[in-house]
Amino acid sequence: xxTQELERLLRELLVPDRLPDYIKSARxxxxxxxxGDPMVRIYLTISPETDRILSKDKKKLKEYSxxxxxxxxxxxxxxxxYFPFIRLVEAA
Amino acid sequence: xxxxxxxxxxxxxxxxxxxxxxTRPRQASLRRAVSxxxxxxxxxxIREAMRQIGPNLHEDNYNRVYRWFDHGAMARxxxxxxxxxxRIPNSKDVLIQSNGNEVQLIAFTFTELQExxxxxxxxxxxxxxxxxxVDVIRITDHVIHLWPTVKNTSEANSFLLSLxxxxxxxxxx
Numbered sequence: 001x002x003t004q005e006l007e008r009l010l011r012e013l014l015v016p017d018r019l020p021d022y023i024k025s026a027r028x029x030x031x032x033x034x035x036g037d038p039m040v041r042i043y044l045t046i047s048p049e050t051d052r053i054l055s056k057d058k059k060k061l062k063e064y065s066x067x068x069x070x071x072x073x074x075x076x077x078x079x080x081x082y083f084p085f086i087r088l089v090e091a092a
Numbered sequence: 093x094x095x096x097x098x099x100x101x102x103x104x105x106x107x108x109x110x111x112x113x114x115t116r117p118r119q120a121s122l123r124r125a126v127s128x129x130x131x132x133x134x135x136x137x138i139r140e141a142m143r144q145i146g147p148n149l150h151e152d153n154y155n156r157v158y159r160w161f162d163h164g165a166m167a168r169x170x171x172x173x174x175x176x177x178x179r180i181p182n183s184k185d186v187l188i189q190s191n192g193n194e195v196q197l198i199a200f201t202f203t204e205l206q207e208x209x210x211x212x213x214x215x216x217x218x219x220x221x222x223x224x225x226v227d228v229i230r231i232t233d234h235v236i237h238l239w240p241t242v243k244n245t246s247e248a249n250s251f252l253l254s255l256x257x258x259x260x261x262x263x264x265x
Contacts, residue, residue, distance in 0.1 A: 034210040035164060037171070046221070054223030065227050072200065076175055083171055085207050088221040 003030060006040065006080040013071060014042070020067055022050045024091055033083060040075060040082040043089050051090060095158070099136035102128050103233055110225045122220035123212040129232045130209035133202055136236055137166070140243065141252040161256055167206045169254035173199035178250075180261045187261055188250060194242045195251055198235045205232065 007030075012018075014026040025045045033039040046054075054061050068086050075084040109125035110117070138161045142149075146157055172178050174196055178188035208228060211218045242248045254261065 033167075033207055034214075035167065039207070046223075051221050051223045055226055061223060061227055061230070064223070065231065068227075069197075076200075079175065079177075083174070083203060085204060088224045089219060090221055 003080065003082075006030075006075070006078055006082055009074065009078060010040065010042075013074060019044070020064060022046055022053075030082065033085070038080075038082040039085050040080075042071070042084065042086040044086065045091050046088050047091050051088070095135050095139035095142070099132045099139060099236065102132035102135065103229065103236070106132060106229045106232070110222065110229055117222045117225075119220055122222060122225045125225050126205075126208045126212040126220065126228060129229045130205040133205055133232050133236065134163070134166070136239075137202065137252070137255055140239065141255055144249065144252050145256075163206065165258050166255045167203055169251070169258035170199040170202040170206075172258070173247075173251050173254065174203055178247075181259055182262045187254075188247055192242060192245060192247050194238050195245070195247045198238060198242075199251060201231055201235045204228075 010028050014028065016026075019026055023044045023046060026042065028040055028042045031039050031041050054064060071086060072084040075082065106125045106128040109121045109128060112118075112121045138158060141161070142154065142158060146154060149157065168181070172181070172187075173191060176191055176196065177186055178191050179185070180187050205228065212220070239248075
C-alpha cells in the first residue's frame with residue numbers, strides 16, 4: 001500500500017487556508033481502527049468558545065459537517081485503503 | 093422482541109444526553125450520547141435487513157436471526173460500501189461498480205459511528221466535544237431518514253445482505 005500519495009493529499013488538504021477559520025490547527029496520523037485495519041485519524045483543534053458556538057448554531061454546524069464530509073470523500077476517492085476518521089479536539 | 097421503534101427512541105436518548113447539561117457538558121453524557129447514536133443506527137440497519145430477509149418469521153426465529161448480526165462483520169461490510177467501487181472481500185472482483193452516494197453515506201456513517209462508539213466506551217483518554225457529538229447525532233438522524241429513498245435499490249439490498257453475509261461474497265461455489 002502506497003501511503004505517499006495519501007500523505008501528499010493530506011498535506012494539501014490540511015493547509016490553514018483550506019480549513020474553516022475557527023480551526024486553530026490540524027494534524028493527522030496514519031493508524032488503525034479498533035480491528036487493526038488502516039485508518040487515517042485527523043484532529044482539528046478548536047477553542048472551547050468555538051465548541052459552544054457550533055453546538056448552538058445549526059447553520060455553522062452544518063457547514064462544518066459539509067467540510068468534514070468533503071474531506072472524507074477526497075480521502076476515500078484515493079482508494080488508499082485508509083478509512084478517514086475526523087474529529088474535533090479542544091485546545092488545552 | 094421486535095425492534096419496533098427502538099432505533100428512533102435511542103436517537104432521542106442520544107440527543108437528550110448530548111444536551112443534558114446546559115453549559116459545560118459532562119464527558120460521561122457525551123460518551124453515552126455517541127454510543128447511543130451508534131446503537132440507534134446498528135438496530136435500524138438490522139431492523140431493515142430483517143424486513144428484507146425475514147418479514148414473516150415467528151418471533152423466536154426472528155430474535156435468533158437478529159442476534160446473528162455481528163458488529164465486526166457489519167463494520168467490514170460498511171467500510172467496503174463506503175467506497176464508490178465495492179470490492180468483494182479477499183478478492184479482486186467487484187461487487188458494485190458504481191455505488192450510489194446515499195448508500196455510501198449510510199455505510200460511511202455506520203463505520204465512523206462504530207469507531208466513535210469504540211472510543212467512547214473503551215478509550216479513557218479520549219475527549220469529546222459537544223459540537224461534534226451533536227453533529228454525529230444529526231448525521232445519524234439524516235441517514236435514517238435517507239434510507240427510505242434508497243431502500244429498494246440493488247445497492248441497498250446488497251448492503252443489507254452484506255451486513256450479515258459479507259464474507260460469503262468471496263465464496264466461489
